Amino acid sequence: MTSRGGSQQELRAWNLRRLLDCLAQGPLPQIELAAASGLSEATVSNLVKVLLDQGKILLEPGVRNGRRTKVLRLRGQEASWHLGVDLGRTAIRVASLTASGDARVHTAEVSAPYPYSHAIDTVAGLVARFTEDGLPAAKPSGAVVAVPGLVRTGAGTPPGLLGEGYHQAMGWGSVPLAKDLAAALGVDVAVENDCNLAALAEMHEGAAQPYRDFMYLYCDTYVGGALVLDGRIYRGGGGAAGEFGHTSVDTDGRPCWCGGVGCLETVIGGAALVEAAGGGVDGRPTTVEQVVEAARAGDEACRDAVARAGTAIGGLAGTVATPLDLGCVVVGGALAGAGSLLLDAVRTRLTSFVGRLRPSTPEVAVAALDADAVLRGAALAARQAARAS
Ligand SMILES: [Zn+2]
Structure with missing residues (x-):
């Protein structure tokens, strides 16, 4: 001393x-x-x-x-913790996050589609387990629940109402998820798109840490995304901003389930990728993971399919990154497992698109958190909301 x-x-x-x-x-x-x-x-x-x-x-x-x-x-510093919830297709997971950054996770396996009441009951049961974990308070200060689908926002939209995609996948109909979970847990609950939360986690703890302006792309069976501007998730007027999977990259392309034509998902989503890799016949790959695995093992058709997907991603990223002056493109999901086989093609296309208006080409990075990103992002968002209130 x-x-x-x-x-x-x-x-x-x-x-x-x-x-x-x-x-x-x-x-x-x-x-x-x-x-x-x-x-x-x-x-x-x-x-x-x-x-x-x-x-x-x-x-x-x-x-x-x-x-x-x-x-x-x-004394006087609120004893608090924050709750993140991920209503996934194969697991329901809950995470606690204390003021000092400690986190604990509880998981229940599920098989989609599962009943709405099962989702609510399972979350309540998992959260009750936190009482045995020595958390600083009996109840969380607030919660954010992640769902794989559009969460509509804007004037006249009931808060927390789920978007159509998720309704159809789960068969839940129109459900006030935030209100029902809030009643079950006794705390305020907000509903958020899973890719938005993954992007938030990548910004705080993952691949996008140095950046405040970036796009996040989740490339798997489905293609999702998020747009972060000035360090905040940008939702747009109705909650659909950042849905890069449903941005047209081929105006003469295939119709998409969303009603659009030539959406990125129709070009690089699971079905398109498997088809491009010659999948479905004679033992060829049938999933994104299998295409990526075969590409890494040297399969030429799979390498070509992955590289073409990278070119499509790079093209879209270039058209988005220039007008918004983004610093980084983060790619997550199973397709990102291809590493440089994918990213080199993304970078090549992106570089050819951005021209000389920018001082440098945006960084292209593989998501660092991946499987945990959504749940971690939900807990971080709950903490952010508490600090802002
Ligand atoms: Zn679409």
Whole structure:
């Protein structure tokens, strides 16, 4: 410890303020408080006693790095955690996220389509398990639920009502998911498109960390996307912004289930990719994963199919990235598993499209979080909403 030239009393007051400043960032176990403050463990031990006696801090049960422990918390700093929910086709997953960044996940396997009531009951059952995990409060401060489909927003749209694609996939009809989950959990719930949340997670913790303006593309059986502008998800007037899978890249192309013609999904989605790779006959690949695996193993037809998909992605990315001045294109989903076989084609096409108006070609990156991105993004969005309120 270094004397700052003042009296012992001044030094002690400075050290006390230092501890309070550290705890203002979030609760910490005492040993981590010593590391964060740069003070010795003996000094921290003495000063923590003073702060506890003064009632300025509290010692509470908590979870740190997945283990139960005692944590020190500023009095008045809301004991809170935030809930992310992912209603997937094969699993329902819930994640808790505390102020200090600790996260826990509970999962229930499901098989789509599953009944709406099963979704609500399963989420409530999984969230109840958090009470055994030593979280700082019985209930989350708020929740965000991810769904694979359009979430309509805008004037006259009931909040949290699911979009048509998801209705059809699950057979749920028109359901007020946010309202029903809020009633089951006793907290505010917001519904968000899964790709938007994956993009949010990539921005905070993944491949898009240095960027505030980027596009995210999820390339798998279906093709989804998200647009992040100035560090925020851009939803557009009705919630459909960033749906790059349903942006026309071939005006003379095939009709798409969405009603459009030549959508990116009709060119690089699972069915188109498998067909381009000669799939479905004589043991040829039948899924995106199999096409990617065969391409990586050297299968020429699969390599060509992947490269053509990359060219299509690069073309779309070029037309979007220039007018919006995007810094990065993040590609996720099974197709991204092809790595440079895909990305080299994306970059080549993108470079040829962007011209000289920009100082540099946008970065092209594979999503870093992938399978966990949606759930992590949901929990981060719930925390963001709580901080904004
Ligand atoms: Zn479409």
